[in-house]
Amino acid sequence: MTRQRAQGRTGIESRSIRRLFREKGIVFTTQREQVLRAVIEAGKHIDAEELHRRLSASRQRVGLATVYRTLQMLREHGLVAESQFGERRHRYEQAEGRHHDHLVCLACGKVQEFEEPAIEQLQERAARRHGFAALSHRLELYGYCRACGRRNTP
Amino acid sequence: MTRQRAQGRTGIESRSIRRLFREKGIVFTTQREQVLRAVIEAGKHIDAEELHRRLSASRQRVGLATVYRTLQMLREHGLVAESQFGERRHRYEQAEGRHHDHLVCLACGKVQEFEEPAIEQLQERAARRHGFAALSHRLELYGYCRACGRRNTP
DNA sequence: CGCTGCCTGAGAATGATTCTCACTCTCTAT
DNA sequence: ATAGAGAGTGAGAATCATTCTCAGGCAGCG
Numbered sequence: 001m002t003r004q005r006a007q008g009r010t011g012i013e014s015r016s017i018r019r020l021f022r023e024k025g026i027v028f029t030t031q032r033e034q035v036l037r038a039v040i041e042a043g044k045h046i047d048a049e050e051l052h053r054r055l056s057a058s059r060q061r062v063g064l065a066t067v068y069r070t071l072q073m074l075r076e077h078g079l080v081a082e083s084q085f086g087e088r089r090h091r092y093e094q095a096e097g098r099h100h101d102h103l104v105c106l107a108c109g110k111v112q113e114f115e116e117p118a119i120e121q122l123q124e125r126a127a128r129r130h131g132f133a134a135l136s137h138r139l140e141l142y143g144y145c146r147a148c149g150r151r152n153t154p
Numbered sequence: 155m156t157r158q159r160a161q162g163r164t165g166i167e168s169r170s171i172r173r174l175f176r177e178k179g180i181v182f183t184t185q186r187e188q189v190l191r192a193v194i195e196a197g198k199h200i201d202a203e204e205l206h207r208r209l210s211a212s213r214q215r216v217g218l219a220t221v222y223r224t225l226q227m228l229r230e231h232g233l234v235a236e237s238q239f240g241e242r243r244h245r246y247e248q249a250e251g252r253h254h255d256h257l258v259c260l261a262c263g264k265v266q267e268f269e270e271p272a273i274e275q276l277q278e279r280a281a282r283r284h285g286f287a288a289l290s291h292r293l294e295l296y297g298y299c300r301a302c303g304r305r306n307t308p
Numbered sequence: 309c310g311c312t313g314c315c316t317g318a319g320a321a322t323g324a325t326t327c328t329c330a331c332t333c334t335c336t337a338t
Numbered sequence: 339a340t341a342g343a344g345a346g347t348g349a350g351a352a353t354c355a356t357t358c359t360c361a362g363g364c365a366g367c368g
Binding site (some may be wrong): 181203219222243 | 354355356358365
Binding site for chain 2 (some may be wrong): 106118125127136144
């Protein structure tokens with residue numbers, strides 16, 4: 001298979017993951033390392049089962065229960081982000097420094113990301129107005145992407 | 155476009171629901187009437203099972219499967235709105251003319267609604283910038299409500 | 309009023325996620 | 339290093355919201 005992927009973007013060495021975990025107070029195990037690495041390599045919006053499948057195929061076997069446990073733990077530590085696009089299952093991606101939201105196409109299912117800092121500010125303002133201290137949020141727009149929109153709305 | 159709604163508060167007569175269904179091309183059944191009426195009477199964020207419980211207690215018995223089927227159908231016709239507040243189950247409410255979003259308290263679980271028309275506009279703009287035709291959206295802010303925030307962050 | 313076909317209900321099925329618990333491994337203190 | 343304590347793991351069972359199945363019912367048209 002392909003070699004250790006692009007060391008620049010996704011090629012986190014074991015040593016740095018170990019250190020990352022230590023900094024966050026997370027006990028290091030190879031399973032946890034594998035899961036985090038797989039989420040990062042997947043690139044986008046992967047679900048637990050697919051993650052489990054990939055891990056079983058290559059590298060070391062990791063139990064499905066552990067995949068779920070680890071994803072939840074990584075989420076609590078802010079290392080992965082969880083979304084749900086009107087589907088039953090959750091999807092995960094590496095938590096970026098900057099937050100982004102999602103455009104979900106109802107026709108082809110494609111999910112694209114977008115950022116709109118102004119929205120974030122307004123959200124914060126709206127929350128504050130209600131005496132609410134917002135920690136995180138989830139914003140998803142449902143509709144038709146460029147390709148499908150052309151097809152469906154003449 | 156007739157603004158015939160709010161017959162008092164909950165007192166929608168059978169006749170108007172019948173007509174409403176007809177206008178939407180929905181076959182009228184007493185079960186469907188009961189479900190819609192119960193959602194409206196519940197007032198806020200009720201889930202399918204609770205709805206089923208209430209219907210079984212009072213009025214006519216309605217099967218759980220029918221509750222689910224009907225909720226989905228009413229949602230597709232824009233008569234009820236569905237949300238999911240980080241829980242497993244979905245919650246439903248009467249679809250209002252104006253859209254609103256939700257503030258979900260991570261401590262006490264309380265859900266309050268808010269409106270921020272400016273956010274809606276920005277969303278629309280962001281979507282358009284990506285060639286995306288937005289039909290609906292879902293925005294939830296997670297954090298601490300006024301009461302819980304005082305307790306947790308002194 | 310009688311068909312035709314959509315609607316309903318009870319229970320089974322589904323499927324994503326969580327739980328259980330015996331066993332294993334990590335980490336810290338020796 | 340090493341051992342001991344305690345947290346992590348895996349396989350399968352359990353959970354549980356939701357959907358499916360299909361025999362029997364009604365709605366609505368003619």
